[in-house]
Amino acid sequence: MPKIPIIYLENINEYVLNQGHGVKGLADMGIKSLPRQYIHPQEERFNTISDDGGEDRSIPIIDMSNDDDHAMETLICNAAEKWGFFQLINHGVPLKVLEDVKAATYRFFELSAQEKSMYLKENSPSSCVRYGTSFVPEAEMALEWKDYPSLFFVSDEETLSRWPLACRAEALEYMKSSENVIRNLVKILMKGLNIHDIDEKKESLLMGTKRINLNYYPKCPNPELTVGVGRHSDVSTLTVLLQDDVGGLYVRGLDAGAESWIHVPPIKGALVINIGDALQILSNGKYKSVEHRVTANGRNNRVSIPIFVNPRPNDIIAPLQEMMDGGEKPKYREVLYSDYVKYFFKKAHDGKATIEFAKISN
Numbered sequence: 001m002p003k004i005p006i007i008y009l010e011n012i013n014e015y016v017l018n019q020g021h022g023v024k025g026l027a028d029m030g031i032k033s034l035p036r037q038y039i040h041p042q043e044e045r046f047n048t049i050s051d052d053g054g055e056d057r058s059i060p061i062i063d064m065s066n067d068d069d070h071a072m073e074t075l076i077c078n079a080a081e082k083w084g085f086f087q088l089i090n091h092g093v094p095l096k097v098l099e100d101v102k103a104a105t106y107r108f109f110e111l112s113a114q115e116k117s118m119y120l121k122e123n124s125p126s127s128c129v130r131y132g133t134s135f136v137p138e139a140e141m142a143l144e145w146k147d148y149p150s151l152f153f154v155s156d157e158e159t160l161s162r163w164p165l166a167c168r169a170e171a172l173e174y175m176k177s178s179e180n181v182i183r184n185l186v187k188i189l190m191k192g193l194n195i196h197d198i199d200e201k202k203e204s205l206l207m208g209t210k211r212i213n214l215n216y217y218p219k220c221p222n223p224e225l226t227v228g229v230g231r232h233s234d235v236s237t238l239t240v241l242l243q244d245d246v247g248g249l250y251v252r253g254l255d256a257g258a259e260s261w262i263h264v265p266p267i268k269g270a271l272v273i274n275i276g277d278a279l280q281i282l283s284n285g286k287y288k289s290v291e292h293r294v295t296a297n298g299r300n301n302r303v304s305i306p307i308f309v310n311p312r313p314n315d316i317i318a319p320l321q322e323m324m325d326g327g328e329k330p331k332y333r334e335v336l337y338s339d340y341v342k343y344f345f346k347k348a349h350d351g352k353a354t355i356e357f358a359k360i361s362n
């Protein structure tokens with residue numbers, strides 16, 4: 001019989017957040033029911049009967065080895081406009097790199113709470129490395145069933161000296177191996193806006209910084225009462241997401257059934273791509289940053305690894321001049337990107353509300 005440490009549930013914040021045990025600590029303890037701090041209101045819980053639009057609806061799956069470049073580019077731009085999400089297969093990132101970064105995620109989470117707590121915001125040796133749980137615990141009415149280290153890429157030197165040893169090499173390799181596909185996607189998406197020349201300034205605006213999160217969703221005692229990640233859109237330009245074979249990511253349908261949620265089925269070796277708020281703003285709303293969420297799972301642990309491709313903190317984001325040249329009116333005002341991200345990080349997940357920060361009201 002495993003020894004179960006007794007903690008007073010009122011002290012969960014201390015145990016999970018401050019001591020660095022995370023929700024994994026609760027799951028490892030073998031708790032049989034969900035602490036009240038994780039119970040979400042009925043309307044945010046996942047109801048498989050009414051929420052899943054059915055197995056016949058799927059986000060596009062795009063084969064990057066398609067010989068017909070024009071057809072492939074059209075599929076990508078259409079997916080960015082109509083779905084905001086798509087899966088890429090044959091993208092050129094080796095399967096081994098993907099498997100290695102998933103294994104490294106597990107390795108990080110096998111560290112003791114004391115070792116992981118070295119990377120909590122208060123203790124971290126670098127502002128580029130932050131280990132956390134939920135999203136913004138101090139602003140949330142109900143916590144999310146997820147732990148993660150978030151690693152901001154500044155330089156090889158910073159990475160090699162500051163990122164946690166348990167996952168550093170694999171996370172960096174995944175980021176570097178994805179560089180080609182990211183660059184290619186950015187080029188294709190700009191072509192779809194009739195922008196054919198990506199100079200240094202534009203490249204920096206579109207993909208000047210990268211952040212990688214190693215998300216860990218432990219097996220949950222009452223998955224029906226909580227969420228892995230609540231409804232949100234990413235604040236990135238675009239996000240490249242690796243998920244394992246467990247499943248649980250759902251995307252808001254933009255078509256007639258806007259109330260419906262579409263499951264993103266795991267495909268071995270595939271990368272899930274989604275448009276973030278920054279690109280919705282830069283494209284003046286042509287490309288869509290779509291709401292998504294993740295369920296908790298009662299049977300399995302799950303990992304997912306997003307690379308957030310972003311502008312630089314000091315960049316001003318606003319609809320690109322090329323979007324306005326035909327007389328289109330800007331739908332978004334000029335915003336300092338770090339202000340936008342700080343606004344995102346100040347509140348709990350709230351669907352598509354962040355973009356209101358930049359919207360021009362008519």
Ligand SMILES: COc1cc(/C=C/C(=O)SCCNC(=O)CCNC(=O)[C@H](O)C(C)(C)COP(=O)(O)OP(=O)(O)OC[C@H]2O[C@@H](n3cnc4c(N)ncnc43)[C@H](O)[C@@H]2OP(=O)(O)O)ccc1O
Nearest residue numbers: 134135150209211234235236308310313337338341342345
């Ligand atoms: C879905 O669940 C998530 C998602 C995420 C991340 C999602 C993304 O889309 S990440 C893309 C974010 N963009 C960038 O990283 C771009 C470049 N970086 C910046 O613009 C800046 O570094 C900054 C992120 C704005 C931080 O600015 P800085 O001037 O250094 O100020 P800080 O004091 O460090 O932070 C401001 C404020 O934000 C909070 N915060 C910062 N980074 C994170 C983080 N990685 N995770 C959580 N919260 C963060 C920070 O706590 C500050 O708030 P205070 O109240 O302490 O002032 C991530 C996690 C998920 O669960």
Ligand SMILES: O=C(O)CCC(=O)C(=O)O
Nearest residue numbers: 215229243249294304306
């Ligand atoms: O775990 C997933 O599948 C998605 C996670 C996510 O949406 C995020 O980290 O922004």
Ligand SMILES: [Fe+2]
Nearest residue numbers: 232233234292
């Ligand atoms: Fe996300």
